[in-house]
Amino acid sequence: MNDVIDDLLAKLDLAAKVRLISGSGVFRFAGDTGIGLAEMPVSDGPTGVRGELWDERDPSVSLPSGTALAATWDRALLGRIGGLIAAEARRKDVYAVLGPTMNLHRSPLGGRHFECFSEDPMLTAEIAAAYVDAVQAHGVSACPKHYVANDSETERFTADVIADERTLRELYLYPFERAVQAGTWMIMDSYNSVNGTTMTENALLDEPLKGEWGYDGVVVSDWTAVRSTGGAAKGTDIAMPGPWELWGAPLVEAVRTGEVPESAIDDKVRRILRFAIRVGALNGTPQQPPAFTDEAAQHLVREAAAQAMVLATNDGTLPLGKPAQVALLGAAAAEPRFMGGGSATVIPAHTTSPLEGLSAVLPVQYTPGVHLNDHMIAVPLALVTDPETGAPGLSLRYLDGDKVLDTEHRTAGGLMLFGNANAMVAKSFELRGTLRVDTAGEWRIGFAGVGKLRLDIDGETVLTETVMPDGADPVEMLLNPPQRWVTRTLAEGDELDVLIELAPVLDSGLPAMGLTFAVGRPRRAADEEFAAAVELARTSEVAVVVVGTTEQIESEGFDRKDLRLPGRQDELVAAVAAVNPRTIVVVNSGSPVEMPWRDDVAAVLLTWFPGQEFGSALADVLTGAAEPGGRLPTTWPKALTDVPVVDTKPAADNSLPYTEGIHIGYRAWLKSGVAPAYPFGHGLGYTTWELSDVTVTGHTATVTVRNTGDRTGRQVVQAYLSRPGSAVDRPVRWLSGFDLVEAAAGETVTATIDLPERSFQHWTDQGWVVEPGAFTLHIGTSVADLPLTAQIA
Structure with a gap:
């Protein structure tokens, strides 16, 4: 391969080489027809493959969030998920999927906590x-991100993480080291600085990544993270998006003047050509993965969502039998969160809500009980007709003054224009549809977007306003733009012609990112709705309350302010539990929330952001058709005040010191001596287990596992190490390995747990070393439930 690469490199002049190390578009790597190198589209991909554009006409499979996938502790399942991701990528002509997100759950307030796998470096690394x-x-190609220590969102472009080398090596770098060992072809570096240097120019890209670890793939910048022309002499290989102005003509000049050595550019191009050969973009044909039918994809996502759900508590109410009536409550039951906000967002062809899923198998009566906020939703497709075609949907026109550049039929009320070729040249946009009212009452009709906006109803202008973003982060502007509306009292069957015009504010530098035709349905007054829910719970055999966060709480672009559920959700659960002892709470959040009522309800099921098949998977788990297979990949606190590591906000000098060192997550909880609500690794199933007979041979432990219940189940057998009296600062215990087993009722199986050498090592100035003497091995089903021990010399 190297000879081929050298021959191709010799055919490129300096300008051509510089073109290749900067993207040719928002989500596209540059090509060169002279050497047979195709342009290579890439796509965001932590929870599905969106493609180059955000377009509902080319939908994507919506997978469970990163934390949900880690909650399965199932390497084999990830193997099947990987096949689906690859198939989706090829279907969308994508060469690289920008994921997984491998940053750690350092603080539960981290805005992208849901997108990352775990608080533990070993579990993160294995998944x-x-x-x-x-x-x-x-x-x-996969693209693990974000290298490194991009563990919170507050001032993420400028935050400077201060961490000692041992902390970096043992925690934050280790998952990337395992990704390199797994053969990753691409890694994305991060926005933040580490120890004073922005990551796109940080020495950590040389050592240990490209040096000690021998990484021969491409390092791509996070989008807009390249800060200087001279930085091209450092370890980032491709600046995205492109063409990146700092790496164009200024870089050619910097090489010619000797500021940047051409050998640094050559190394980047070699890596890009090697990458292109691997993905079939250089005089080759990309490999075609086995295709997934829609049915097969839905089945896999449904299975993964159920395997990820963590049954935190259960008094025996679950699984449900055949109740006469189920009171389904909570706003999230009808409008749940399938995924988190930010670059992990995809547009699925369909979704299944808890209301839809449970109604298909149980006698359900639904009312929300609470209103989480005043935000409108994108107008549902069933309520709007394109006046141009008469089909369900909307008409979108791209305008240059009075000239119509293009007209599209769109099938979603919320449109993402970011990266759209028409949107990049249009001076304004018109979104139009005929709204059909299906419920009498007071409706809110409006828009969400940034720029000069106008709302017309039945030909009359009813609202004009120049709307600017609430925050500075472009992702927040894209996915959570400000909303404006008017109210109208309408009768069922009324029809209104609605037109929304958007023109970017040219002198602001803000392009057209998106435009939403938004509505708010009539709803009961808050107290009346709350009382109706409590009464429904009182007269029902079982109450299922779905609680959760909102897009304004968990998303890329900002960190959380607290761990409380928004609105009156806690109050609703407490009131329902007081009138119905068989109250089941389903928690639809990507990361931990406080649950002050957790000891007063029959069961608590944590579902994360479970992807498009949420409702079907939830029905499977609640009825016992599937077991809740998840185990916690992160500690759930009783209250934020108990959390030992919280800070996400840099100081005035932009520094964010990781003063806790190697003690994050359950390690910090064990050190503090405070008990959480639910410990790392915890999770119940619908059967019972007995562990016995630990045998250790070298660095492999075997454990006898017996299913002592009356139905088939699965269990995650976990192994932790400890070193009492160590001369080295260590966690009280730390995860060393795990194995997932399945067994029928009464069956005995063997769990085999490999304990990697690295789990015995610690980092010193001389490198990795093992402290002489014995380690204690602890075996069990969570970090707090470890009945078996053995000594390893």
Whole structure:
């Protein structure tokens, strides 16, 4: 391969080489027809493959969030998920999927907590390695991100993480090291600085990544993270998006003047050509993974969502039998969160809500009980007709003054224009549809967007306003733009012609990012709705309350302010539990929330952001058709005040010191001596287990596992190490390995747990070393439930 690469490199002049190390578009790597190098589209991909554009006409499979996938502790399942991701990538002509997100759950307030796997570096590393191996087995590149220590969102472009080398090596770098061992072809570096240097120019890209670890792939910048022309002499290989102005003509000049050595550019191009050969973009044909039918994809996502759900508590109410009536409550039951906000967002062809899923198998009566906020929703397709075609949907016109550049029929009320070729040249946009009212009452009709906006109803202008973003982060502007509306009292069957015009504010530098035709349905007054829910619970055999966060709480672009559920959700659960002892609470959040009522309800099921098949998977778990297979990949606190590591906000000098060192997550909880609500690794199923007979041979432990219940189940057998009296600062215990077993009722199986050498090592100035003497091995089913021990010399 190297000879081929050298021959191709020799055919490129300096300008051509510089073109290749900067993207040719928002989500596209540059090509060169002279050497047979195709342009290579890439796509965001932590929870599905969106493609180059945000377009509902080319939908994507919506997978469970990163934390949900880690909650399965299932390497084999990740292998199957990887096949689906690769198939989706090829279907969308994508060469690389920008994921997985491998940053750690350092603080539960982290805005992208849901997108990341775990608070533990070893679990993160194992799940990430399985993901990388599975995707790349089909000729599509994975792209682990964000290298490194991008563990919170507050001032993420300028934050400077201060961490000692041992902390970096043992925690934050280790998952990336395992991804390199798994053979990843691409890694994305991060926005933040580490120890004073922005990551796109940080020495950590040389050592340990490209040096000690021998990484021969491409390092791509996070979008807009390249800060200087001279930085091209450092370890980032491709500046995105492109063409990146700092790496165009200024870089050619910097090489010619000697500021940047041409050898640095050559190394980047070699890596890009090697990458292109691997993905079939250089005089080759990309590998074609086995295709997934829609039915097969839905089945896999449904299975993964159920395997990820963590049954935190259960008094025996679950699984449900055949109740006469189920009171389904909570706003999230009808309008749940399938995924988190930000670059992990995809547009699925369909979704299944808890209301839809449970109504298909149980006698359900629904009312929300609470209103979480005043935000409108994108107008549902069933309520709007394109006046141009008469089909369900909307008409979108791209305008240059009075000239119509293009007209599209769109099938979603919320449109993302970011990266759209028409949107990049249009001076304004018109979104129009005929709204059909299906419920009498007071409706809110309006828009969400940034720029000069106008709302017309039945030909009359009813609202004009120049709307600017609430925050500075472009992702927040894209996915959570400000909303404006008017109210109208309408009768069922009324029809209104609605037109929304958007023109970017040219002198602001803000392009057209998106435009939403938004509505708010009539709803009961808050107290009346609350009382109706409590009464429904009182007269029902079982109450299922779905609680959760909102897009304004968990998303890329900002960190959380607290761990409380928004609105009156806590109050609703407490009131329902007071009138119905068989109250089941389903928690639809990507990361931990406070649950002050957790000891007063019959069961608590944590579902994360479970992807498009949420409702069907939830029905499977609640009825017992599937077991809740998840185990916690992160500690759930009783209250934020108990959390030992919280800070996400840099100081005035932009520094964010990681003063806790190697003690994050359950390690910090064990050190503090405070008991959480639910410990790391915890999770119940619908059967019972007995562990016995630990045998250790070298660095492999075997455990006898017996299913002592009356139905088939699965269990995650976990192994932790400790070193009492160590001369080294260590966690009280730390995860060393795990194995997932399945057994029928009464069956005995063997769990085999490999304990990697690295789990015995610690980092010193001389490198990795093992402290002489014995380690204690602890075996059990969570970090707090470890009945078996053995000594390892």
